[in-house]
Amino acid sequence: xxxxxxxxxxxxxxxxxxxxxxxxxxxVIQNAxxxxxxxxxxxxxxxxxQSVLAYIADFNETYPMAAYVxxxxxxxxxxxxxxxxxxxxxxxxxxxxxxSDGRPVNVARAFAAFMPLCPAMGFEQSxxxxxxxxxxxxxLLPWLPQPHRVIAASEVEYPEQTAAFFDAVMAPxxxxxxxxxxxxxxxAVANFADGHSRPLRTRRASMTVPRADGGTAYLYCxxxxxxxxxxxxxxxxxxxxxxxQRRDGSWCRRCPGRPRESPWHIPSTCGEP
Numbered sequence: 236x237x238x239x240x241x242x243x244x245x246x247x248x249x250x251x252x253x254x255x256x257x258x259x260x261x262x263v264i265q266n267a268x269x270x271x272x273x274x275x276x277x278x279x280x281x282x283x284x285q286s287v288l289a290y291i292a293d294f295n296e297t298y299p300m301a302a303y304v305x306x307x308x309x310x311x312x313x314x315x316x317x318x319x320x321x322x323x324x325x326x327x328x329x330x331x332x333x334x335s336d337g338r339p340v341n342v343a344r345a346f347a348a349f350m351p352l353c354p355a356m357g358f359e360q361s362x363x364x365x366x367x368x369x370x371x372x373x374x375l376l377p378w379l380p381q382p383h384r385v386i387a388a389s390e391v392e393y394p395e396q397t398a399a400f401f402d403a404v405m406a407p408x409x410x411x412x413x414x415x416x417x418x419x420x421x422x423a424v425a426n427f428a429d430g431h432s433r434p435l436r437t438r439r440a441s442m443t444v445p446r447a448d449g450g451t452a453y454l455y456c457x458x459x460x461x462x463x464x465x466x467x468x469x470x471x472x473x474x475x476x477x478x479x480q481r482r483d484g485s486w487c488r489r490c491p492g493r494p495r496e497s498p499w500h501i502p503s504t505c506g507e508p
Contacts, residue, residue: 280425280432439454
């Protein structure tokens with residue numbers, strides 16, 4: 236029996252079909268991989284949230300501080316961060332590094348010109364930032380000579396709505412503003428004060444913003460209408476503040492730990508005096 240081989244045209248058709256299938260399947264595979272990374276980030280956020288709840292139970296129902304200067308030896312100081320506070324409650328130092336983040340913020344480099352980080356399990360980088368109105372700051376020379384006060388758990392009226400941690404980068408000093416990053420296909424992972432974690436929809440703007448450790452990052456805007464974004468089309472780049480409600484039931488935000496004389500004072504949007 237005579238066997239006929241494939242003609243050139245047939246081979247080209249087969250190759251074309253295989254290339255088409257690969258092109259169709261590649262985004263599916265990429266989405267599946269990213270979905271796995273996002274799930275891991277949600278797990279890490281959940282662990283961070285649980286560590287905060289454990290800290291609150293041990294420290295008289297108050298939240299840990301985000302950062303402050305601590306005397307390391309009798310003649311030197313170092314920066315003690317929120318991560319340092321939570322070390323007794325977590326074991327994995329990589330818990331703050333998102334697998335979807337190819338360039339986590341180098342916290343040590345961001346503050347290197349001012350002071351070193353205190354030793355803590357090799358911590359230097361972070362993919363997540365915190366709601367600085369929930370986790371307040373202490374003395375941070377040269378920007379903040381007087382500490383803000385710690386926040387009591389009883390002050391958080393809507394813990395299920397108040398953001399605690401989220402995918403973000405940090406703006407350069409002196410603002411140190413956490414800027415949300417929708418690094419999971421324009422979705423940011425967030426943890427809330429009641430301990431639960433979930434995705435936040437964002438949209439990527441065309442502009443870039445500077446990072447505290449050098450370089451730039453894309454600016455992302457919150458897209459979900461709720462306590463942090465009113466749906467008015469304005470770009471809200473960070474879910475800041477403790478969520479509250481006005482008398483008419485509309486959402487507002489406040490930073491009760493910051494006195495008016497603080498250079499980092501953030502006025503309440505709730506219409507309080």
